[in-house]
Amino acid sequence: MRRIDENISVEIKHFPENIEKIIAKAALGTFGKEMSDKELENALPHIFNESVARGHSSLTTMPKMMVKISGSRVWDYFFTAVPFTRALMMSTRRVGYKEEDILIPEGIKDERSIQIYESIAKSQFKVYEEMIKGGIALDVARRVLGFEFPSYGMYELSFDTAIELAYSESKYLPREINTIAKKVSEVVAEKAPNMYAAKVNCIERFSSNLYPFPNIFSDPDLSKLELSKIKIDIDDNFWRKKETLEKNYPGDRKYYETLPHETNGLINIRAPLELSLAAYNELKRHSTLEIQVESIYNSIDRINRRNIDTWIYNPHELNSYADIYKKSIEDSLESYHRLIDQGVEPRDADYIVPQAIKTRVIINLDAYNLFHPFGFFGNRLCSKADKELQQISLKLLKEIEKEEPRLRDTIGPKCKIGACSEETSCGWVKQFQLWL
Structure with missing residues (x-):
């Protein structure tokens, strides 16, 4: 069993050359000014310090870098929720694990705690492996596992975000997150020292400006969600525009492409959800979806x-494995509390929390995520999507149509345009082809 810090790596895949001079020249150009290369070299600290401190964030948010990150499942859950970033991640829906992949966090040190952790991690894997051998899909079996297995992926982010994340340390955040964040920010410090110094100076003297994002490793006293009923807010102009588009594009896929753009800002649906941690990790990949x-x-x-x-x-696919699935989750939660009783911090013990446990989420659906073929509903109602999210989406759709019947037949899977983009079709598209 390897320590997580032995598995953490940050590898630069793309970093723009001479980016400080390029950005500084562009900034001067907005004022109609120019400098020689020598003058510019001497002026770089002043240019970035003054601009960043005054809130001209474009200087550090525009340049981006791409890194390959390796860690545990924890970094995926945290970093891929950060706004204005992009990630291409290893898929645990398609790639399996081996027992030797199990990782242990730095905070679990005493012999008894290590025994508890190792025992439950191996037990989780045994159930996972048994289910897969019995024909249960990876997508289902992975939910008995915690966060103690590896994850890797390509991650693109701005210099600004890279530096901000290094200041995200909290007693609720697994240490791995801060370790990775610092490694990423060190790349900026080495390659763009003036930008780095200016941003750090701004954070320490004034304030962080990291945009709010969903974080499951947050302070529990500050993140309690009171779930209310679904709330639908529709401007009267929405119905007028919708009617006009229906006339302009009768039975035409262009209708579904145009509707989100023409009605943007005129409709919003706030919906409470209860879903597994595994499903939440899929949900947050919708970068245009506002999530709490x-x-x-x-x-x-x-x-x-x-x-x-x-x-x-x-x-429902568990069949004869339902009992061992549930027992594994119960044992994992019991082990979590045993670790806490041993003095292990929650941010270390939570690595063995199964991804099957449910969390509460509130989402805000705008016109794009409601109507566009590749918005939230378009993707998640598809039969090839994560089954749990598909079930949740179907249930939510029924609630929306009950509250506002006039939206019926407007929201649907992406094949509602009359074409299926999947490699193999489930046949659902045929019913939509009859309409078009």
Whole structure:
């Protein structure tokens, strides 16, 4: 069993050359000014310090870099939720694990805690492996696992975000997150020292400006979500524009492409969801979807006070494996609390929390995510999507249509345009082809 810090790596895949001079010249150009290369070299610290401190964030948000990051599942859950970033991640829906892949966090040090951790991690894997051998899909089996397995991917982010993330340390954040964030920011410090110094100076003297994002490793006292009923807010102009587009593009896929753009800002649906951590990790990949999520520590606390069947995802595909699936989750949660009793910090113990436990989320759906073929509903209603998210999307769609019947037949899977973009079709597209 390897320590997580032995598995952490940050490898530069792309970093723009001479970026400081390029950006500085562009900034001077906005004022109609020019400098010689020598003058510019001497002026770089002043240009970046003054501009960044005054809120001219474009100087550090425009340049981007791409890195390959390796760590545990934890970094995926945290970093891919950060706005204005892009990631291409290893898919645990398609790639399996081996027992030797198990990682252990730095904070678990004493012999008894290591024994508890190692025992439950191996037990989780045994159930995972048994389910897969029995024909259960990876997509389902992976939910018994915690965060203690490797994850890697390509990650693109701005210099600004790279530096901001290095200041995200909290007693609720797994140490791995800060380790990776610092390694990424060190790349900027080495390659663009003036930009780095200016941004750090701004953060330390004034304020961080990292845009809010969903974080399951947040302070549990500050992230409790009060779930309310679905709330639909529609401007009267929405219906007028919708009617006009229906006349302009009768039975035409152009209707679905145009509707989100023409009605942007005129419709918003706020919806509460309860879904597994695994499904949440899929959900947050919709970068245009506004998401609030409670802390994982709220989710853990709740499941101990209520019936476990209510707060774990139980896939119907489990069949004869339903009992060992549930028992594995119960054992994992018991081991989590045993680690806490041993003095292990929650941010280290949470690596063995199964991804099957449910968390609370609130999403805001705009016109794009409601209507566009590749928005939230377009993607998640597809039969090839994560089954849990598909079920949740279908349920949510029914609630929306019940509250606002006039939206019926407007929201649907991406094949509603009359064409299927998947490699193999489930046949659902045929019913839409009859309409078009």
